[in-house]
Amino acid sequence: xxxxAQPEDxxxxxxxxxxxxxxxxxxxxxxxxxxxxxxxxxxxxxxLKYITGxxxxxxxxxxxxxxxxxxTSFHLKKPSALxxxxxxxFCAVRDGRNTDxxxxxxxxxxxxxP
Amino acid sequence: DVKVTQSSRYLVKxxxxxxxxxxxxxxxxxNMFWYRQDPGLGLRLIYFSYDVKMxxxxxxxxxxxxxxxxxxxxxxxxxxxxxxxxxxxxCASSPPIWGLGEQxxxxxxxxxxx
Numbered sequence: 576x577x578x579x580a581q582p583e584d585x586x587x588x589x590x591x592x593x594x595x596x597x598x599x600x601x602x603x604x605x606x607x608x609x610x611x612x613x614x615x616x617x618x619x620x621x622x623l624k625y626i627t628g629x630x631x632x633x634x635x636x637x638x639x640x641x642x643x644x645x646x647t648s649f650h651l652k653k654p655s656a657l658x659x660x661x662x663x664x665f666c667a668v669r670d671g672r673n674t675d676x677x678x679x680x681x682x683x684x685x686x687x688x689p
Numbered sequence: 690d691v692k693v694t695q696s697s698r699y700l701v702k703x704x705x706x707x708x709x710x711x712x713x714x715x716x717x718x719x720n721m722f723w724y725r726q727d728p729g730l731g732l733r734l735i736y737f738s739y740d741v742k743m744x745x746x747x748x749x750x751x752x753x754x755x756x757x758x759x760x761x762x763x764x765x766x767x768x769x770x771x772x773x774x775x776x777x778x779x780c781a782s783s784p785p786i787w788g789l790g791e792q793x794x795x796x797x798x799x800x801x802x803x
Contacts, residue, residue: 584729609791618693618779618794619732626789665731675720675739675783676747677792681731 577602579668581680588656589688596651596683598666607669608649609677610640614662622664625649636660656687692716693795695780701801708767710798712780719785721763722792723747723755726777735778738763739785770802 578601588594600606607626611619623634630642640651651664664683670676696711714721720739724732724747734747736755744755752774756764763782767774777799781792 581731607789611791611794616796618796619781619792620794621791624791675785675790675792676722676734676737678734679724679732681729 577668577670577678579608579666579678579680581664581666581683583683584681585684585686587686587688590658591655594653594656594660594685594687596664596666596685598649598651598680600647600649600666600668602668604672606649608640608642609667610634610638610649610651611665611667611679612636612662613665613682619665622651656685658687658689661685661687693780693782693793695778695795695798697798698796699799699801701803702770703803704771706767706770706802708770708800708802710765710767710778710780710800712763712765712795713761714763714782714793715761716782716784716793717760718782718793719760720783720792721757722781722783723753723763723765724779724781725749726779726797732779735765772802774800775802776800
């Protein structure tokens with residue numbers, strides 16, 4: 576069965592420092608991986624996705640993610656964190672082949688301190 | 690601008706009541722989804738619809754039913770609300786392209802069952 580894991584419930588980082596939010600996956604076949612962000616009292620917004628190709632994927636708001644097949648990871652990164660990046664971040668993977676369904680991780684709360 | 694709207698942001702109901710949550714999308718998407726979001730559990734799929742009148746159970750369908758009579762509208766029904774259905778409910782839509790595209794989310798409905 577397909578799954579994703581977000582090992583950290585919360586990540587704290589100072590403004591201006593680089594940030595990493597971790598995600599590992601378990602799939603049969605090629606993984607389709609996604610990151611979404613949820614700001615307070617809002618629905619989820621798409622950040623970026625990896626389908627195939629370059630292992631470094633660039634997305635919205637200056638975020639990027641690195642796909643690592645050997646470590647089965649898809650960590651979200653940003654070189655310089657902003658206080659406004661504070662939100663809940665979800666990693667997701669396509670639920671099998673020939674489907675549009677996603678399986679979401681449990682979420683990681685990012686807190687950026689001034 | 691693409692949009693997924695949900696009928697209520699906040700809803701309070703009593704145990705045993707029949708509850709309807711409505712979702713409308715204006716993107717002409719074939720796929721629509723209902724998720725439940727709980728702290729520490731992430732998003733869990735309740736039901737998925739891939740076309741009008743077509744539906745598929747997700748991971749936690751017990752106690753819920755759905756209706757999709759028109760392409761743009763997907764309703765979630767709690768036949769007899771219970772306190773353990775107190776949660777945030779998120780609706781999403783996506784095009785049918787085998788998971789290549791992202792899902793678009795509504796703002797969510799926070800349901801409290803007393």
